[in-house]
Amino acid sequence: MQLSREDLLRAYRQMRTIREFEERVHLEFSAGGIPGFVHLYAGEEASGVGVCLDLTDRDVIASTHRGHGHCIAKGCDVKAMMGEIFGKRDGLCGGKGGSMHIADISKGMLGANGIVGGGPPLVCGAALTAKTLKTGGIAIAFCGDGASNQGTTAESMNLATVWKLPAIFVVEDNGYAESTASSWSVGGDALKRAEGFGMPGVRVDGFDFFAVHAAAREAIARARAGEGPSLLHVQLSRYYGHFEGDAMTYRGTDEVARLRAERDCLALFRRKVTEAGLLDAPALDAIDRASAALIEEAVAEAKSAAYPTEADLVTDVYAAY
Amino acid sequence: MGDITALVMPKFGLAMLEGKVAAWLKAEGEQVSAGEEVAEIETSKITAALESPAAGTLRRIVAPAGETLPVGALIGLLTDAATPEAEIDAFVAAAQERFAEAMASRVSEVAPEPTRLDTPLGTINVLEAGPADAAAVVLVHGFGGGLDNFLFLQPALAGRYRTLALDLPGHGGSTKTLPGTSPEAMAGAIGALLDARGLERAHLVGHSLGGAIATAFAAAHPGRSASLTLISPAGMGEEINTGYITAFLAARRPKALTAALETLFADPSLVSREMVDAILRFRRLDGVEAALSALAAANFAEGRQKIALRATLAGLSLPLAVIWGREDRVIPAAQAEGLAPPERLHLLDHVGHMAHLEQSAEVARVIGEIAG
């Protein structure tokens, strides 16, 4: 554990912001204020933040349909994200993308993705750019246990090895692909797939920010050194359904309650840093309050913001047509 | 046996290997007098009329309109009305057989190719023809043109002179980087060409903007300029039809460019589809659009010329001739007045802005007069 106080505060702030963001989106969605499909990342914060903490804007990630956490971890503007989710003109994507397509290329955030398994090939391309232009950057594909069964993920892992790309594949195994358990849908040992494609693979406790960060740091160093791709198999869980509106009848009755009580990544982080004397409770409490206030503001601003107009309907289809 | 005159695919210009019968202007059975136009021939550069070499009756059209044949191939024949069909058939068969034999033994004919010279100004593309030890004649085209503009004039001069037709910078196969947009700056290309070919002196022939450029060169390098022949030169008066230049630059469709190019000629049918396509293609080359726009903006604006070389020309002491088509719809022929002594001023009837394409023989004769 070599993180500075600033890094620790940053990590906690990002995790807390994601949590506040997602809990609030859950409420706002239930209240009917948010259109469309929303997939929440609450419970998985340690993964996104642990992987992205050491990245800079020259590094690129591709996300999934459950992308809000990755966006925040990669530095996307939280208020603009909220505006986007509400479908507003000032949203990060002008209200044209929504929850499933939040992106900010300038931050190296290649987009949430509505297609399961859509991201890994894109990450091979981003890694190729870094390698060809010698930017020193790397690229990371987040995907779920569901996407780990898609051909695109397998093809991308193979291609990344063949081209020796500075790429990392982070499989966030939250136990369910939609309503189907990964224990049933993933054949064989997910970790051994890394070996099969000729890259190192590590199984990581996704509830533990420090475990994720340590594993990611090693994979990032390997990628930056030009030694090729790695796989992180992150085991974690989500607090909400596949999408908002999912009654989660497929889950155990007290499964989520027990997770929240016993395995919450924020609680674990708080306990570890306070017990080790790295951060004190008042500093963390201040972040909690600031995060809550930020999200409150973000929602208020998003609600009062203007919708795009008819003039926006057919712009941004082409650079020139 | 009656006299039979063969009509064959003519050779217009150095590069022509084949041509298409675009249209017959006479029907079978019609009387034709010597020198009368009997057919329109379309080449890869231009459409031009085939003039009858003799008088007679057009008894047989061998190549109907639309047919493309090599230069020299029989396309029709003239004879008198009394010549029997069988005799005509025999003539056609014999002519075609002879031609086929000639073609078979012809060592795959290659049109002369331009050469790309490396010069301090960049690549200069030049087409040379004529004896290397003869006096040199440099042919300078106008705005948006190219060395192809001299496809009739150059062969007419190449028997007597070492002719060099160049693409100006920004044009054809030459560099698309301009040495500048003024005639004086562009004249650098003439010097670069002469230097690259080790020529000290040359007779200069300039058309339109190329006339202004040649004039500027002669003024800057009197010792290198043996004579000057100007064809509808720019810079000799204020008025110019900038509508033509605007239409030329704006045209995207062949039809629109055809309409623009027709302004250049007294007889608009000279504009061929191939000429139009060649210009559309030339304009797409990297750098051409920027170069042409810069040249147009620097030299022409809303109906007037920004360049004035009349006084410069008056100050030159070298053999000078001026040729202008009376039907020039780009730069009015009235500007020719007083440019040269009357015997060196040639105003041509039924000619537009392109005398060197429209009456190449007459232009060659004038050049011969002053170049010796």
Add this chain to the structure above:
Amino acid sequence: MSRKSFRQAINEALRQEMERDPTVVLMGEDVAGGMGAAGEQDAWGGPLGVTKGLLQHFGRERILDTPITESGFIGAAAGAAVTGLRPVAELMFVDFMGVCFDQIFNQAAKFKYMFGGKAKTPMVIRTMYGAGFRAASQHSQCLYPIFTHIPGLKVVIPSSPYEAKGLLIQSIRDDDPVIFFEHKVMYDLEEEVPDEPYAIPFGEANFVREGDDVTIVAFGRMVGFAAQAADAVAKAGISCTVIDPRTASPLDLGSILESVRETGRLVVVDEASPRCNLATDISAAVAEQAFEALKAPIRMVSPPHAPVPFSPALEDLYVPSVARIEAAVRATMSAGARRAA
């Protein structure tokens, strides 16, 4: 200027753009060939030799052979494009779109819109299409209508070597994803092609012939067929305009409408399967916007609604022929005459 084949024109465009712009990279299956093998490098230069010789100019860092992994490398092209390269990916046969289409139409095509205009995706997918190669049902389709259907994609269908070079250069310089269709039967076709680089703008139709009686619109290989048909009917006094739109998306509908308003008759020739193809699309647009100008029903010349057959005896019947185009032109002329009478 010299005579170049369709294949050479494409190779030259790639070479010149790679020389001009160091961010242009080439990727695909066997674009060089021989990767990892003991024998010759650049063994193939693409399955039909189109990219042969580029390896020696640009090396393995920019000429990227891929495993057979269309989703992987087409998606990689999209990801590379949105992060700063200008990749030219070769999808060997367009029929293989089935194993990578998500990366094209859900990813590359939509980045710009989904991301509120804050992305650009300058990628080119070169792909072979078309029947006549005795390559049967999975290697002979046209399929450009499917790409034309997708907003965000540009669809380019060159009809000659000159067109191929200029349109490919434009494709590479373009900031949107472009699908560039190369008819596999046309690679040996030759014509004069300038040695210098030049770009032909998209959405600007080429008037291959200009006539008064009938407008023929055709794409790709069919442009040459349409011109032959126009020349044949010219002998019977029927004068045709032949329009090559060059790009199916964007489509120069303005030029087509302008021409139909001049001629009053339209024949659309399309080598793609007849349902929802470019012929139906253009016919519908003309019927909607220039119905009053039509002197005769619009005619469409397309193959039958069947997969491309293998046997030469069948395939030759399948592909639209010059004779069928001629017949369609004559039919519009006689239909117009009846109506006028």
